[in-house]
Amino acid sequence: MEKALMLFSGGQDSTTCLAWALDRYAQVETVGFDYGQRHRVELDCRAPVRAALAARWPGRLGADHLIDLRPGMAALGETAMTAEVAISMGAEGLPNTFVPGRNLLFLTYAAALAYRRGVRRIVAGMCETDFSGYPDCRDDTVKAMQVALNLGMQRRYVLETPLMWLDKAATWAMADSLGVLEIIVRDTHTCYLGERGVLHAWGYGCGTCPACELRAAGFERFQEAR
Amino acid sequence: MEKALMLFSGGQDSTTCLAWALDRYAQVETVGFDYGQRHRVELDCRAPVRAALAARWPGRLGADHLIDLRPGMAALGETAMTAEVAISMGAEGLPNTFVPGRNLLFLTYAAALAYRRGVRRIVAGMCETDFSGYPDCRDDTVKAMQVALNLGMQRRYVLETPLMWLDKAATWAMADSLGVLEIIVRDTHTCYLGERGVLHAWGYGCGTCPACELRAAGFERFQEAR
Numbered sequence A, B: 001m002e003k004a005l006m007l008f009s010g011g012q013d014s015t016t017c018l019a020w021a022l023d024r025y026a027q028v029e030t031v032g033f034d035y036g037q038r039h040r041v042e043l044d045c046r047a048p049v050r051a052a053l054a055a056r057w058p059g060r061l062g063a064d065h066l067i068d069l070r071p072g073m074a075a076l077g078e079t080a081m082t083a084e085v086a087i088s089m090g091a092e093g094l095p096n097t098f099v100p101g102r103n104l105l106f107l108t109y110a111a112a113l114a115y116r117r118g119v120r121r122i123v124a125g126m127c128e129t130d131f132s133g134y135p136d137c138r139d140d141t142v143k144a145m146q147v148a149l150n151l152g153m154q155r156r157y158v159l160e161t162p163l164m165w166l167d168k169a170a171t172w173a174m175a176d177s178l179g180v181l182e183i184i185v186r187d188t189h190t191c192y193l194g195e196r197g198v199l200h201a202w203g204y205g206c207g208t209c210p211a212c213e214l215r216a217a218g219f220e221r222f223q224e225a226r
Helices: A012-024 A046-056 A070-075 A102-117 A139-153 A168-177 A181-187 A210-225 B012-024 B041-056 B070-075 B102-117 B139-153 B168-177 B181-187 B210-225
Strands: A003-007 A027-034 A061-068 A121-123 A158-160 B003-007 B027-034 B061-068 B121-123 B158-160
Touching (some): A012 A027, A012 A121, A012 A168, A012 A181, A027 A102, A046 A061, A046 A181, A061 B070, A070 B070, A102 B139, A139 B139, A168 A210, B012 B027, B012 B121, B012 B168, B012 B181, B027 B041, B102 B139, B168 B210
Parallel strands (some): B003 B027
């Protein structure tokens, strides 16, 4: 009966992964990060999502941890992920929403927390298919981080990324097969701009930022294939 | 004329490395971390040490950055490095001053800063000889981190650790050969307990904590071999 720690933001991907982990592990704790993201409404989604998933898998959802990275991240400068600037493509084919090292920091803090909590499996929603090309979401990066974390902490963590090779339509299908489609649509947040106005078939959001476009287009393809 | 970023705490090891980097690179920026360490007096040493080294290598010392990791580190729980508890050996042969992932976080933040500053060489004082057995100071860990950081940030950083295979006596000898022995003795801080009372031949400190013992014994061996 293994325990897991889930990097849980309140968004579509990490909520789908959390459902995947709850379906598979006896006890799943969650950790979130406040790094001054523009879409901080995402963090407000964490409690309702957790409540809905706890009802679906009684007794499996453990403690929640929220780590405040705001002063440290602010010292590194701003990106379109944290400041009110237009989202666009920058140099090297990376969008200006790229926060250098963001997921590396998340994985390192998660592993340090797992050290204290005696947890071996760390589950995260990174995905290199269908994504904005962030290098810290790639499979090579996550696997290299597992080696570095295990050497640096004298542990044998396993970093699990169930969405790594799925596109957004497949992520919707996974949520459906886990019986959490409605929770994803209603309770999770994806929009980079933090918009929560109108409930579309695929959820809340502006519908036009890169994150909304991916979510909405994936939902459409999932519905067509259903 | 290469630029470097130095992980600079104000302690003996990182000051010696900073001198090494200033001797070798055209421009060296420094980054420090406030993580609520008991020996925060170390941070107060940074400015006088920088001033002394800037005078020794005119025009080479660049900007200083201080990153506040206190809220994030506090969320991970306490160790003898951050709380008023006696220093002792814990499980797995690790002292209870071990902060899981501390140097991994430092390297990741430094790399994120190097990303913004356009710096390729990251210099750090990790050392696996003569040290408390922290796994995040080992050469394997640093090399694995270089791979993870480079994959995750799409960069080609070089992590340099000039002290990795030196013992403390050899570190003192390096400081001597760089002409900074007096600066190390007078201006740097090592003592875990933050003691700054009496100036010994080897510097300030309680003289009995593990960090002072290493510093003082290394100095004695360096003097004998001189």
